[in-house]
Amino acid sequence: MQTSEEFELSRRGVLAGGAASVATVTLVPIGTAAAAAPAAKSPPTAKVAFEVNGKKRELELDTRTSLLDALREHLHLTGTKKGCDHGQCGACTVIVDGRRINSCLTLAVMHEGDKITTIEGLGTPDKMHAMQDAFVTHDGYQCGYCTPGQICSAVAVLDEIKAGIPSHVTADLGAAPAVTKVELRERMSGNICRCGAYSNIIDAITDVAGVKA
Amino acid sequence: MKFDTPATTNPIDQMKIVGKPTNRIEGPLKTTGTAPYAYERHDVAANQAYGYVVGSAIAKGRIASMNLDAARAAPGVIAIVTADNAGKLAKGDFNTAKLLGGPDIEHYHQAIALVVADSFEQARAAASLVRVEYAREKGAFDLAAAIDTAIKPKASFGTEPDTAVGNFAAAFAAAPVQLDARYTTPDHSHAMMEPHATIAAWEGDKLTVWTSNQMIAWSVGDMAKTLGIPKENIRFDSPYIGGGFGGKLFNRADVLLAALGAKAAKRPVKVALPRPLMINNTTHRPATIQRVRLGATADGKLTAIGHESWSGDLPGGGPETAVAQTRLLYAGENRMTAMRLAVLDLPEGNAMRAPGEAPGLMALEIAVDELAEKLGMDPIALRVLNDTQVDPEKPSRPFSQRQLNKCLETGAAKFGWSKRAKPGATRDGRWLVGMGVAAAFRNNLNGPSAARVRLAKSGVVTVETDMTDIGTGTYTIVAQTAAEMMGVPLDKVVVKLGDSAFPVSAGSGGQWGANSSTAGVYAACVKLREAVVQKLGLASDAVFADGKVKAGRRSVALGDAATDGELVAEDKMEYGDLAEKFQQSTFGAHFVEVGVDAMTGEVRVRRMLAVCAAGRILNPKAARSQVIGAMTMGAGAALMEELAVDKRFGFFVNHDLAGYEVPVHADIPHQDVIFLDEADPTTSPMKAKGVGELGICGVAAAVANAVYNATGVRVRNYPITLDKLLGKLPDMV
DSSP states (O other): OOOHHHHHHHHHHHHHHTOOOHHHHHTSOTTSHHHHOOOOOOOOEEEEEEEETTEEEEEEEETTOBHHHIIIIISOOTTSOOSOSSSSSOTTEEEETTEEEEGGGSBGGGGTTOEEEOHHHHOBTTBOOHHHHHHHHTTOOSSOSSHHHHHHHHHHHHHHHHTTOOOTTOSOTTSOOOOOHHHHHHHTTTSOOTTOOHHHHHHHHHHHHHHHO | OEEOSOOOSOGGGGOSSTTSOOOOTTHHHHHTTOSOOGGGOTTTSSSOEEEEEEEOSSSSEEEEEEEOHHHHHSTTEEEEEETTTSOOOOOOTTOSSOSSOOSEEOSTTOEEEEEEESSHHHHHHHHTTOEEEEEEOOOOOOHHHHGGGOBOOOOBTTBOSEEEESOHHHHHHHOSEEEEEEEEEOOBOOOOSSOOEEEEEEETTEEEEEEOOSOHHHHHHHHHHHHTSOGGGEEEEOSOOSOOTTTTSSOOHHHHHHHHHHHHHTSOEEEEOOHHHHHHHSOBBOOEEEEEEEEEOTTSOEEEEEEEEEEEESTTOOOOOTTGGGGTSSOOSEEEEEEEEEEOOSSOBOOOSSTTHHHHHHHHHHHHHHHHHHHTOOHHHHHHHTOOSEETTEEEEEBSOOOHHHHHHHHHHHHTGGGOOSTTOOEETTEEEEEEEEEEEEEOOOOOEEEEEEEOTTSOEEEEESOOOSSSOHHHHHHHHHHHHHTOOGGGEEEEESBTTSOOOOOSOTTOHHHHHHHHHHHHHHHHHHHHHHHHTOOTTOEEETTEEEETTEEEEGGGGGTTSOEEEEEEEEEOSHHHHSBOEEEEEEEEEEEEETTTOOEEEEEEEEEEEOBBOSOHHHHHHHHHHHHHHHHHHHHTOOOOEETTTTEESOOSTTTSOOOOGGGOOOEEEEEOOOOOTTTOTTOBOOOTTGGGTTHHHHHHHHHHHHHSOOOOBSSOOGGGTTTTSOOOO
């Protein structure tokens, strides 16, 4: 439910933008909505410019558009997957300014000037990233739908460990965290794989970490 | 081609390519995000609009009124589909409830409208403006309370609701050692990662849907019936499926509403079910209440085996066939099974990975563990003692192959079973540690399956079949089969799947896909080989190898047979009565070690091993993945998966991936799988069986038995959450 404060905010925003408000319509009692609903107008949009996989992109978007939908529906970068749209599954994981995030939980217009790396930016079928290659070798996937998110997460996880960022299972917060299976499992737990390839995914990441080390 | 006598030697037996742990051929696409799933097909139809589904807010009753004015007036809205304006729609044969509800409502979140708009954001916002007034009716939502109203369901899929051999009641009463226990399994959700999704487009009266579906031909037929148009006017295309587990066997609301939305909007429409809608809108594995009675002699011979199961479904639905395996798994002269079905007004129950056996073994294999303890026997020894090499209900009918004992014994040696101590006796710091075992059992099913193969003058072989790859490895094993048959390397084979324009396959379900679909490819390749030999004027015993066809002293490049134009062959594998003469089943043994926190009761799985005997393994790498994935799902069933039923309003409360907990990385240790060397000549020329469902069968019971061994606490109601252990754990020293 909306608080009255939110209502005021959205109403001001709507008046400023000169557009019909979804919020005002919802408050009209049933039965009178038709009479009260103003003519449909375009929702508020905003421009945003960011870099995706090294390429500058400029979009004018409905401000409600998530980064995930900007990638999938506007830039047609469909490698980033929508599994839940609620930050519960990790299929939409991308790397923004070096950190992995759930792209479904952030609005595209919040990323002005950001550098975004998606699965397409890591490698291509002809020139795969080491992590992509390791997932193929270790069969770290089955249906493939969570896979881009797993791989983006895995790449970022190894960077996080390298950067000394601790996790819930890091025993000694004073020491540098190590690439252990327990650390990897903990850090990868935001990426659900219902096909259950976890054992193979951890083998793939360990393999890549070994190569790096 | 008809398969009606056991296979002899054939080109597959070379196993130069089949049977090798090849990487998946579509792997580079899946790992780079370039494999196209249903909702992502921007290229297939221009000007796609977005549909957003509205679900019913009541479980049973009817829509009193629906006000679409505000939604219609919202920005970007093009059309709104409801039962009121959709025209006459029939119900598909594979659906229990209608895919578009209204005015009558059959279950919570049954789709009642689709709002189509220019953008996803607009469609979603407008969908929230649909105003519905309902007349709610009383429904039945509580299985335990409905048990007394449960009736004997009619037989379906060859499953009799009641079976009896000998005199169970007398034998059980007379048995010196008896076990009589009640178990419950909750409702489960498939929770595949890719939501049900479809893009639909009409060209005149012809409909194309790019969708995510396991069974293409079934679903084309059901769509034709639902819409009242000829099957020939419908094309399904489903090359990549982001998980199914039975949840995408049939058409769901996305595909019907996309088709109706596209018609109303007069342009292509794409629809994905929002995650929070999926669990109540689609199907689930129904909860069961089971009673298992085992009677044995003092030395452990089973004399009486009884298994009863109660489950619920919507009117017209079917039972969860949880007693199925009990008819075949162990010897015993006196036996009975029974299933009873109650009407529940919850969402539609239906198949989820290993329907029947998965929940059935969750109960039966705890019961066997309990009986072993009563007998003072090792549970492996008890199972081995009661092995049967014939159908216990019909001893004249042998199993085609049955290596259950070898699975158990191989696993015991590998897992270190001899170190298992008595319950509650093993400590590792704060952890109570225990080991558990359970048998795995799942029948093998074969289905007719067709394929078309094309030979180009480049020597490339292209396979076309409407078979699907739901993560199972179909692309790869189909390619391996064609490569072996035509004597070409794997990279000379192209596989095209999931298009209803291709020959009809067995589809993906019931672990019948791998053996059935590759057998169809085998049949088509036999025809292509005949065409090649004829074209090249070679002897019929020509050898296909190394990209060449050799007969006598002649050796010709395979592609030369296509210099005048592509050679095309199509055939279908069909089956005689070998599956009646022989009981074809797959077997396994699951071993699990758990640690239970002595203070909190938290259960952690520490080790898992599966030993499987499932015919020829076409690709050990992909097959192993199927098994570890199923073990993971089994661990979920044991420890966390449970749809919580709101018994007042009739819906699954935890209807998203935060509320319905499935295993994550941190829950799953390294997993080991051993495949016993087998080739079953009674199943098909491939000599293979299914393995994707075998892997989940028995896992949860193995976990439950391990928890018992760790703690001495027997939990018979899944999932085994810590609240069921607290207060019963051994005293802390």
